[in-house]
Amino acid sequence: MNALNLIRTRRSIRGYADQPVLPDLIDQLLEAATWAPSSHNRQPWRFAVITTQDAKDQLADRMGERLWSDRARDGDPAEAIERDVNRSRERIISAPVIIVACLSPIDLDHYPDERRNSLERTMAVQSVGASIQNLLLAAHELGLGACWMCAPLFCPDVVRQVLHLPDDWEAQALITLGYPANVGKSRSRVDFREITVWR
Numbered sequence: 001m002n003a004l005n006l007i008r009t010r011r012s013i014r015g016y017a018d019q020p021v022l023p024d025l026i027d028q029l030l031e032a033a034t035w036a037p038s039s040h041n042r043q044p045w046r047f048a049v050i051t052t053q054d055a056k057d058q059l060a061d062r063m064g065e066r067l068w069s070d071r072a073r074d075g076d077p078a079e080a081i082e083r084d085v086n087r088s089r090e091r092i093i094s095a096p097v098i099i100v101a102c103l104s105p106i107d108l109d110h111y112p113d114e115r116r117n118s119l120e121r122t123m124a125v126q127s128v129g130a131s132i133q134n135l136l137l138a139a140h141e142l143g144l145g146a147c148w149m150c151a152p153l154f155c156p157d158v159v160r161q162v163l164h165l166p167d168d169w170e171a172q173a174l175i176t177l178g179y180p181a182n183v184g185k186s187r188s189r190v191d192f193r194e195i196t197v198w199r
């Protein structure tokens with residue numbers, strides 16, 4: 001598919017066929033992710049690939065526990081929390097492949113002041129986001145479906161512990177992946193003319 005069509009036709013896919021994804025395809029996605037631009041070409045992205053049911057279950061359960069305690073502290077009704085926790089859990093355990101995208105600050109520049117350190121970190125977050133978008137587009141090109149989930153951002157300590165990740169890996173997002181069971185929700189976009197100024 002040409003790049004513009006690929007960009008336009010990619011949708012978040014949240015349901016997957018019962019068909020495994022070959023490791024070679026996962027490698028292609030990861031390589032595509034690493035061709036994203038990054039600030040100073042520092043490539044702050046890191047990826048954890050999860051394919052075993054046991055690891056998916058553990059990750060979903062432990063993240064679910066954190067979601068429960070956070071939402072309970074907010075004072076949300078138990079039924080609403082349970083519904084959301086179960087929905088999130090089901091999404092994670094039923095996806096053939098999970099990729100957790102992380103940020104490592106290890107190669108970032110350090111400044112004497114907090115303002116520039118914070119901007120440096122923003123650039124790293126932007127860079128990881130660009131790598132995730134590359135991965136989503138590559139998945140679409142290869143006939144796979146994927147969905148970006150923000151859940152790990154709320155519990156990077158839990159994710160690091162369950163997956164035995166290095167200390168400097170900060171989970172940013174979780175990508176569910178597999179062959180699409182549906183075409184995804186139809187989504188519109190605000191017309192770019194309404195959100196653009198030319199000077």
Ligand SMILES: Cc1cc2nc3c(=O)[nH]c(=O)nc-3n(C[C@H](O)[C@H](O)[C@H](O)COP(=O)(O)O)c2cc1C
Pocket residue numbers: 010011012013014147148149150151184185187
């Ligand atoms: C930073 C970010 C976080 C997201 N988190 C979630 C999520 O937790 N759960 C989910 O189902 N979709 C999530 N999405 C996917 C968006 O809902 C989706 O991209 C948006 O609705 C537009 O739909 P489309 O991707 O099909 O065009 C996330 C997307 C981004 C960029």
